[in-house]
Amino acid sequence: MSDNIKVSEVSEILRLQLQGIDSGVQFDEVGTVLQVSDGVARIYGLKKAEANELLEFENGVKAIVMNLEEDNVGAVLLGPTSYIKEGDSVKRTKRVASIHVGESMLGRVINPLGEALDGKGDIIGELLEMPLERKAPGVIFRQPVNEPLQTGLKAIDAMIPIGRGQRELIIGDRQTGKTSIAIDTIINQKENYEAGNPVYCIYVAIGQKGSTVASILNTLEEYGAMPYTVIVAASASDPAALQYFAPFAGAAIGEFFRDTGRHALVVYDDLSKQAVAYREVSLILRRPSGREAYPGDIFYLHSRLLERAAKIIKQQEVAEQMNDLPASLKGRVKGGGSLTALPVIETQAGDVSAYIPTNVISITDGQIFLDTDLFNQGNRPAINVGISVSRVGGNAQIKPMKKVAGTLKIDQAQFRELEAFTKFGGDMDPVTAMTINKGQKNSRLLVQSLHEPLSVEKQVAILYCGTHGLLSDVPLNSVPDFQKEFLTVLQLKHQADVLDVIKSGVINDEVSGIIEDLARKIAQEF
């Protein structure tokens, strides 16, 4: 349109607007749907629409602007395609896609738009608007990771420790226990919640079956984890766009807690399915495709999502200046919060060099690799210690754990190698035999059944027995019984002089003396 007929500036209309004739009625910018198929609508009009803006159809279905072209706007539908027809009119909302977040969301199951899915009614109470897409905090607003996030799993807390604000990838083939690790981690945060220092959890289920999400909800309810947890679900039958936005919604909820000075943990289960949903959307929008038909910006998709996990600086004055703060958070920002991310990636036949796995491995601060063979041998959680790392979490381990488990990772890796050789048979020298014996006992110690997270002080105590060879005379099959009895006695008789001391970050000769005596006494029973 040329300058002399700019519609919105016709003076009579401006005058009407100034007079505020009817504040309820205002000029809407509307467009018309020209084509709609497979969850994407091409809209004519809406010349001023912005990327990522939320659009609304007359029947209430929402869409998000993805493509801005010369003569049309491509938008992905957040509702069923069949609800939208050619010729429908659609209007701008002048808001970027966002979700309303608040405390009252805890304990609920919602979709990526913040609408309740659990049939318990609307989410009410004070809600803040958080944009789905938001820039990650800059370097000066961050602080190094230095506080542990306890998963309650011995193998992880001892060898691949995770810190608050870290991004640790859980990667493995299907049915190797990826989800279980994430769920156990959430369950383990109950202790913090009860102590009044909660780590709020957000479980984002992407492209999973509705029944799977329901059973996860059941598990979390059963173990009392829902009061501090939100489940964001975009299941397999939801539009691809909704699955694509689900992790962003999870991140936005996490940021609400992070920027108000609290701690949060977000699980993206799983980003492989999100990548597939994004590929679908991109192909329908006719964006050029690259490797494995994924669009060229798939790396950016995951990096900008995962960069939002952060530990925010403690200094209040600096934290308040944080970049890209949404208007709703102004005046509520508190420093010292954190958002930890546990993305999940599913591999095919253990191939970590495929496109999406390599991308996400390079973005995250480490990975927990789960192995089908280990899983089938009964080593559960089936963590392949050799290729699992945590690049920052070590700084966040409590001192006693560092001391006790410092060499456990290397020892276990060496043991696996030796074990492979001894499979050829032949005699063993006593040193090798001892290494193998210890390795076997330790692997057995690291086995942990579902939903039985251990507190960190108990982990230290039992791992002390393993790494100091106190189990050498216990038969391999009796290791679980030994552990059970040892921990029971410890809790009953040595809560104050062992467990509490370790918890406070100290392990001294007195404590280790008690542990050794007790272990020897119990070992004799087997």
Added chain:
Amino acid sequence: MNTGLISSRYALAFIDYAQEGNASDSIYLEVKTLLKSFSLYKELNNMLHNPILSQSQKHETIRVAMGGNVHPMFDKFLTLILENKREKQLQFIALKFIELYRERNNIFSAKLISAVDVDTATEQKLITMVKNEKNVRLELEKEIDPSILGGFIFEMDSLRWDGSISSQLRRMRKSFADKNKRIVS
């Protein structure tokens, strides 16, 4: 793939060509008929996307959709589009053409939807209200839609002023529903 660029280029070439032949006014009306057919018959677009139909079959169908008699220059343009296999973009090209034509001729289009017929006095008032620049030509389209119950909806370009009773009721219902939700922003 930037399909947007394709339609703008075709539309620009077409309008220049039509103006050279002094036929842009009648072609403008024909393009409007074509667009009306596009919005009335969804099958028209499907037909253009159909890979089985031959180009000549498509050409014939477009002619029919335009009411039978097509300006020779328009017909030539259709041949060009079909030759280049850009018929899928026809609707976008037509929309772009209308936009360009209105821009070049200072035409201002508006639409008034009301529940009952408006009298000429009101209509005239509306026209003068919008049209306070001398060289602007206003194309006012009127539609009667009883389902809006009362009031009127006024559309200009891509702006819409929705003062209908039905929308006011809808807004009221929504605000009742939102009453117990407190949103701070």
